[in-house]
Amino acid sequence: MKTLASLSKAQLLDMEKKLSENYEEFKSRNIKLDMSRGKPSSDQLNLSNSILSAPLDNYMTEQGIDARNYGILDGIDEVKRLFSELLDIPSENMIIGGNSSLNLIYDAMARLYIFGALGSTPWGKLDKVKILCPVPGYDRHFAICEEFGFEMVNIPMKKDGPDMDMVESMAKNDPAVKGIMCVPLYSNPDGTCYSEETVIRLAGMETAAEDFKIFWDNAYGIHHVFKQVSLYNIFDACRRFRTEDRILYFFSTSKITFPGSGIALVAAGDEYIKEIKLHFGRQTIGYDKINQLRVYNYFKNVDGMLEHMAALAKELKPKFSIVLETLNQEFEDTDMLQWTKPLGGYFVSVNTMSHCAKETVRLAKEAGLSLTSAGATYPYGKDPLDQNIRIAPSYPTCDELELAMQLFCICVKLAAVRKVLEYK
Amino acid sequence: MKTLASLSKAQLLDMEKKLSENYEEFKSRNIKLDMSRGKPSSDQLNLSNSILSAPLDNYMTEQGIDARNYGILDGIDEVKRLFSELLDIPSENMIIGGNSSLNLIYDAMARLYIFGALGSTPWGKLDKVKILCPVPGYDRHFAICEEFGFEMVNIPMKKDGPDMDMVESMAKNDPAVKGIMCVPLYSNPDGTCYSEETVIRLAGMETAAEDFKIFWDNAYGIHHVFKQVSLYNIFDACRRFRTEDRILYFFSTSKITFPGSGIALVAAGDEYIKEIKLHFGRQTIGYDKINQLRVYNYFKNVDGMLEHMAALAKELKPKFSIVLETLNQEFEDTDMLQWTKPLGGYFVSVNTMSHCAKETVRLAKEAGLSLTSAGATYPYGKDPLDQNIRIAPSYPTCDELELAMQLFCICVKLAAVRKVLEYK
Numbered sequence: 001m002k003t004l005a006s007l008s009k010a011q012l013l014d015m016e017k018k019l020s021e022n023y024e025e026f027k028s029r030n031i032k033l034d035m036s037r038g039k040p041s042s043d044q045l046n047l048s049n050s051i052l053s054a055p056l057d058n059y060m061t062e063q064g065i066d067a068r069n070y071g072i073l074d075g076i077d078e079v080k081r082l083f084s085e086l087l088d089i090p091s092e093n094m095i096i097g098g099n100s101s102l103n104l105i106y107d108a109m110a111r112l113y114i115f116g117a118l119g120s121t122p123w124g125k126l127d128k129v130k131i132l133c134p135v136p137g138y139d140r141h142f143a144i145c146e147e148f149g150f151e152m153v154n155i156p157m158k159k160d161g162p163d164m165d166m167v168e169s170m171a172k173n174d175p176a177v178k179g180i181m182c183v184p185l186y187s188n189p190d191g192t193c194y195s196e197e198t199v200i201r202l203a204g205m206e207t208a209a210e211d212f213k214i215f216w217d218n219a220y221g222i223h224h225v226f227k228q229v230s231l232y233n234i235f236d237a238c239r240r241f242r243t244e245d246r247i248l249y250f251f252s253t254s255k256i257t258f259p260g261s262g263i264a265l266v267a268a269g270d271e272y273i274k275e276i277k278l279h280f281g282r283q284t285i286g287y288d289k290i291n292q293l294r295v296y297n298y299f300k301n302v303d304g305m306l307e308h309m310a311a312l313a314k315e316l317k318p319k320f321s322i323v324l325e326t327l328n329q330e331f332e333d334t335d336m337l338q339w340t341k342p343l344g345g346y347f348v349s350v351n352t353m354s355h356c357a358k359e360t361v362r363l364a365k366e367a368g369l370s371l372t373s374a375g376a377t378y379p380y381g382k383d384p385l386d387q388n389i390r391i392a393p394s395y396p397t398c399d400e401l402e403l404a405m406q407l408f409c410i411c412v413k414l415a416a417v418r419k420v421l422e423y424k
Numbered sequence: 425m426k427t428l429a430s431l432s433k434a435q436l437l438d439m440e441k442k443l444s445e446n447y448e449e450f451k452s453r454n455i456k457l458d459m460s461r462g463k464p465s466s467d468q469l470n471l472s473n474s475i476l477s478a479p480l481d482n483y484m485t486e487q488g489i490d491a492r493n494y495g496i497l498d499g500i501d502e503v504k505r506l507f508s509e510l511l512d513i514p515s516e517n518m519i520i521g522g523n524s525s526l527n528l529i530y531d532a533m534a535r536l537y538i539f540g541a542l543g544s545t546p547w548g549k550l551d552k553v554k555i556l557c558p559v560p561g562y563d564r565h566f567a568i569c570e571e572f573g574f575e576m577v578n579i580p581m582k583k584d585g586p587d588m589d590m591v592e593s594m595a596k597n598d599p600a601v602k603g604i605m606c607v608p609l610y611s612n613p614d615g616t617c618y619s620e621e622t623v624i625r626l627a628g629m630e631t632a633a634e635d636f637k638i639f640w641d642n643a644y645g646i647h648h649v650f651k652q653v654s655l656y657n658i659f660d661a662c663r664r665f666r667t668e669d670r671i672l673y674f675f676s677t678s679k680i681t682f683p684g685s686g687i688a689l690v691a692a693g694d695e696y697i698k699e700i701k702l703h704f705g706r707q708t709i710g711y712d713k714i715n716q717l718r719v720y721n722y723f724k725n726v727d728g729m730l731e732h733m734a735a736l737a738k739e740l741k742p743k744f745s746i747v748l749e750t751l752n753q754e755f756e757d758t759d760m761l762q763w764t765k766p767l768g769g770y771f772v773s774v775n776t777m778s779h780c781a782k783e784t785v786r787l788a789k790e791a792g793l794s795l796t797s798a799g800a801t802y803p804y805g806k807d808p809l810d811q812n813i814r815i816a817p818s819y820p821t822c823d824e825l826e827l828a829m830q831l832f833c834i835c836v837k838l839a840a841v842r843k844v845l846e847y848k
Contacts, residue, residue, distance in 0.1 A: 037494060045492045052483060052492075052714065056476040068469045068476075070461060070683040098522050099712045106707040110534050114548065114572070124538065124548055140709070147706045148538070254709075259494040261714035282571045283530040285564070285678075288523045290476065290685035291715065 003335045004353070004416055009424040012417055019414040023367065026407050031368040033404045038188070038346040039395040040259065044315045047308065048257040051298045056290065067289040073281055075265070079292045083265055085302045087221065087251060088233050094249075094267040095280060098287045101252035101264035105215060106144050108248050108266065111279055112178075112213065113148050118245060118271060120211035123150070123178060132170060132180040134162035136349055136377030136388045138188040141181045141217070145379070152379035153177070157190055161198030168205045175208035179215055185231045186220040189349040189377050189390035191342020196232040203237035207246070216249045220345040222305065223255065225313045225320055227343040235267075244269025253295060255346065256308065263287075263295050313344075319393040319401055323348050326405040336416040348391040349377070355386045356415040363411040369404050427759045428777070428840055433848040436841055443838040447791065450831050455792040457828045462612070462770040463819040464683065468739045471732065472681040475722045480714065491713040497705055499689070503716045507689055509726045511645065511675060512657050518673075518691040519704060522711045525676035525688035529639060530568050532672050532690065535703055536602075536637065537572050542669060542695055544635035547574070547602060556594060556604040558586035560773055560801030560812045562612040565605045565641070569803070576803035577601070581614055585622030592629045599632035603639055609655045610644040613773035613801050613814035615766020620656040627661035631670070640673045644769040646729065647679065649737045649744055651767040659691075668693025677719060679770065680732065687711075687719050737768075743817040743825055747772050750829040760840040772815040773801070779810045780839040787835040793828050 004012070059067045061076045074080070075096025084091045097104045111117075113124040123129045129150045133142060134157045145152050153170065155162045162180070170177050180202070184194040194202075202214055216234055238244045247269055253262035268276055299305045324341060327350070331337040339350040352360050357374035364371050372390040375381040391408070393401055428436070483491045485500045498504070499520025508515045521528045535541075537548040547553045553574045557566060558581045569576050577594065579586045586604070594601050604626070608618040618626075626638055640658055662668045671693055677686035692700055723729045748765060751774070755761040763774040776784055781798035788795050796814040799805040815832070817825055 039494050042490065045490070048492075052480040055479060059476060066466065066469070068472075068682040068685065070463050100708045100710075103708040110538065114534065114537055122548075140706075143706045147703070258492040258714060260710050261492065261712050279571070282564075282567045284524045284527040286524075286684050288685050288712065288715065290682060291712065 001333045001335060004420045007420075009421070012421050012424060016414070016417045016421060019410055019417060022410050023363065023414055026410065027367045029368075031403060031407070033368060033396055033400055034370045035392045035396060035404055036370040036372050037395070038255070038392045040255065041315065041395050041397065044312060044394065045258060047311050047315070048298065051257060051294055054294070054297065056294055056297070059290065059293065061289070061293065067293050070285055072289060073284070073286050074277060075287065076289050076292050076296070078296050079263065082296060082299060082302065082305070083251065086305060087218070089235055089249065089267045093235070093270065093273050094265050095273070095277060096287060096292060097264040097266055099260055099262055099264065099291070100254065101217065101219065101250040101266075102140055104250055104264050104266045105141070105217060106147075107283070108215070109144055109148055109150075111276070112211070115279065117211045117213070118275060123148070126176070128176045130174065130177045132162070132167055132177060133379050134180070134182065134187070135379070136189055136383075136390070137181060138183055138217070139372075139376040141215070142379045145181070150178070154379060155180075157187070157192055159192065160195035161192060164198055164201045168201065171205055171207045171209075171212060173208060177207070178209050178211065179213040181215045181217070183217050183219055184234075185218060185229060186223055186342055186345025188219065188345070189347040189388075190340050191345045191347060191349065192340075193229045193343070194231065199232040199234055200237045200240075203234060203243055204241040212246050213248050214246050216247060218249065218251050219255065221251055222309050223312075223344045223346065224309065225316050225342070225344040229343055238269065245272040256305070256312070257295060257298065261291065263292055316394060318398055319396075320348065322398060322401050323391055323393045323405060326402070326409060330409040331412070337412050346392060346394055348393065350389050350391060350412075351387040352389065352412055353387065353416045353419060356412070356419050357383060357386045357389050359415040359419070360411045361389060363414060364408060367407055367411070369407050371408070425757045425759060428844045431844075433845070436845050436848060440838070440841045440845060443834055443841060446834050447787065447838055450834065451791045453792075455827065455831070457792060457820055457824055458794045459816045459820060459828055460794040460796050461819070462679070462816045464679065465739065465819050465821065468736060468818065469682060471735050471739070472722065475681060475718055478718070478721065480718055480721070483714065483717065485713070485717065491717050494709055496713060497708070497710050498701060499711065500713050500716050500720070502720050503687065506720060506723060506726065506729070507675065510729060511642070513659055513673065513691045517659070517694065517697050518689050519697070519701065520711060520716060521688040521690055523684055523686055523688065523715070524678065525641065525643065525674040525690075526564055528674055528688050528690045529565070529641060530571075531707070532639070533568055533572055533574075535700070536635070539703065541635045541637070542699060547572070550600070552600045554598065554601045556586070556591055556601060557803050558604070558606065558611070559803070560613055560807075560814070561605060562607055562641070563796075563800040565639070566803045569605070574602070578803060579604075581611070581616055583616070584619035585616060588622055588625045592625065595629055595631045595633075595636060597632060601631070602633050602635065603637040605639045605641070607641050607643055608658070609642060609653060610647055610766055610769025612643065612769070613771040613812075614764050615769045615771060615773065616764075617653045617767070618655065623656040623658055624661045624664075627658060627667055628665040636670050637672050638670050640671060642673065642675050643679065645675055646733050647736075647768045647770065648733065649740050649766070649768040653767055662693065669696040680729070680736070681719060681722065685715065687716055740818060742822055743820075744772065746822060746825050747815055747817045747829060750826070750833060754833040755836075761836050770816060770818055772817065774813050774815060774836075775811040776813065776836055777811065777840045777843060780836070780843050781807060781810045781813050783839040783843070784835045785813060787838060788832060791831055791835070793831050795832070
């Protein structure tokens with residue numbers, strides 16, 4: 001590998017000049033591209049359009065309940081069965097929520113803050129609550145922890161999940177450590193898949209806090225793109241250790257059908273789900289059963305869901321390929337960029353040279369390409385090495401994405417060369 | 425008026441015997457009727473069926489935003505405009521929420537518990553928080569206050585709203601008094617409409633708590649049945665006294681279109697709504713814009729909503745009439761029952777003789793008629809005189825309702841006669 005630092009100042013200056021020219025040329029094109037969020041493209045959304053166009057002629061649920069009226073707190077039976085079969089979680093352990101799993105996560109945190117869990121001290125009454133945050137991770141998880149004043153502790157992400165030695169040690173020794181935020185399959189942004197061993201260690205580890213919670217945000221649980229990675233069932237793992245009540249499992253169809261018009265679920269162990277249902281019973285009379293029926297009618301069963309996901313993967317695959325191939329062409333055998341090669345999910349995570357991420361994002365922005373803010377993938381927006389950038393390839397068309405990646409690569413290189421020049 | 429107590433024991437025993445016979449005859453019919461909740465009837469729901477059957481061909485909002493995708497935290501412009509015109513609240517002061525105004529109320533309480541408001545001490549950090557509760561009132565409001573451990577203080581409901589002398593005195597002198605729960609038009613269960621004077625006094629009163637909140641649950645804001653009562657605009661009133669930030673205004677279409685599949689809103693003063701939006705931005709990526717579009721397409725404008733409400737009133741009017749006429753026939757000039765004569769809303773509230781409500785409800789239940797639990801209309805389920813019962817006439821058909829009211833009257837009388845006999 002040829003490192004930038006090994007080049008002479010003259011060579012670097014020459015590179016900088018050429019890159020600057022390329023960059024200025026891009027800027028003059030006045031392009032406007034958005035890769036800032038994990039948004040589905042119009043083509044991807046079109047796959048689900050029959051949810052919009054299909055009239056809902058039958059509004060009676062399988063149980064003969066009029067979905068138009070009040071009633072049913074925890075979701076209609078057919079949807080619970082669908083998710084139960086898909087995720088291998090008993091129906092009794094889940095509540096079908098509204099349109100947002102993020103909202104369910106927020107509410108779960110709020111409940112722990114106000115009420116504790118199963119008789120424990122409310123987290124809001126404690127001097128300090130720490131949440132383990134595998135990094136890089138999902139900015140909206142961090143925003144929720146910050147909202148409640150919980151201290152986030154960075155846990156390095158390894159190939160098969162968070163650094164479990166560190167997680168176990170902190171959970172065991174510090175009673176203030178109350179939970180861990182996990183996106184266990186095709187994690188945001190790394191695309192990391194938690195191994196069976198990781199899941200079992202999370203389930204079995206000793207925790208100083210009696211009410212330790214694993215926030216299991218399985219947002220990409222069926223978002224296989226290149227390969228179908230299977231996730232070890234955390235309910236099975238926890239049953240083995242009788243720790244089911246540390247699970248807070250979240251899932252939604254937001255990234256499957258329509259963001260904002262999907263259905264979300266929360267699931268937990270036998271005892272804790274009962275307590276959650278009591279609180280839900282005061283928080284709402286029930287979620288949108290009509291939407292539950294509409295989404296159910298579209299999928300009908302697990303096979304229907306998986307077929308849909310295969311079509312969705314077909315949309316996403318060429319986009320991931322553009323990103324990965326471009327990065328490979330431009331950065332193989334250089335020290336300017338490292339990146340993940342996810343098998344599914346929604347993101348590619350890259351690491352620039354140290355202290356180059358912010359500048360790369362700034363350059364891109366100035367030339368018309370919006371990226372996720374540098375730092376966003378770390379708690380408090382503080383990436384200690386200022387190197388991680390999340391690439392979200394789903395929203396642009398393939399043509400736009402090719403253009404965006406060309407520009408992105410120029411920005412990465414320009415930031416890197418300029419950074420190395422500072423020390424020459 | 426002929427009081428029961430003025431009758432001789434023999435007369436009472438004779439009455440009791442005849443009523444018991446009638447009651448047993450009813451029981452033998454094995455009827456099963458439900459007047460327990462304010463649920464719309466199937467006929468009422470049918471009015472909105474085109475929301476279910478109409479395909480949503482255009483998923484672009486007025487602003488040209490794809491409603492299928494992420495984005496827009498506070499609701500699509502067309503829905504905000506609709507509610508803004510309907511309720512005379514500026515669009516900027518509202519957030520269109522999910523399917524449940526109750527959920528918005530719960531979340532509003534949770535936010536105050538956790539964060540306080542505009543820099544005030546979080547309510548959860550205070551030794552005591554008191555909420556003024558006009559009684560009789562809505563059981564689910566009380567359940568929320570109880571959930572957060574807020575002490576509920578009964579405020580007698582008068583003809584034009586809560587006893588404002590008492591409200592003003594408590595709010596002024598006790599800094600622990602943090603709010604008041606209001607259903608200002610056609611209140612649940614009394615059907616009371618707050619007068620202009622009441623609204624202005626609520627807006628202008630001195631409060632010891634800097635973060636006093638008026639929970640303004642305008643659930644029946646357009647549910648005119650016999651007459652259109654207009655509600656003085658609390659925003660106008662508060663602007664006069666610069667107290668807009670004490671408003672927490674809630675509205676929803678749950679009792680207009682479909683319970684559970686409607687859209688809800690929360691509105692507040694200029695400063696406080698900004699703070700609420702910040703919290704919403706961490707709680708969710710956005711609410712269901714597809715459903716917002718569907719509901720909007722059905723109504724199109726305020727006239728469309730009012731036309732719909734006129735049709736709905738046509739459904740409700742004969743039901744209210746059955747209840748009111750039956751009560752009049754059976755109880756005029758007796759001391760066995762008092763009742764309200766609401767001009768709109770969803771309920772009729774009755775007061776039995778003291779200590780007869782529970783027994784009346786029990787008798788009805790035993791004969792197949794479910795009523796709202798006695799006591800439910802009071803905080804902690806404690807009706808001090810055990811006399812109030814909420815009648816919810818919307819759900820049964822007119823035939824069922826006539827039958828139910830016959831049975832109900834027998835139960836009221838039987839409980840009353842037996843109670844008086846205890847003292848003879």
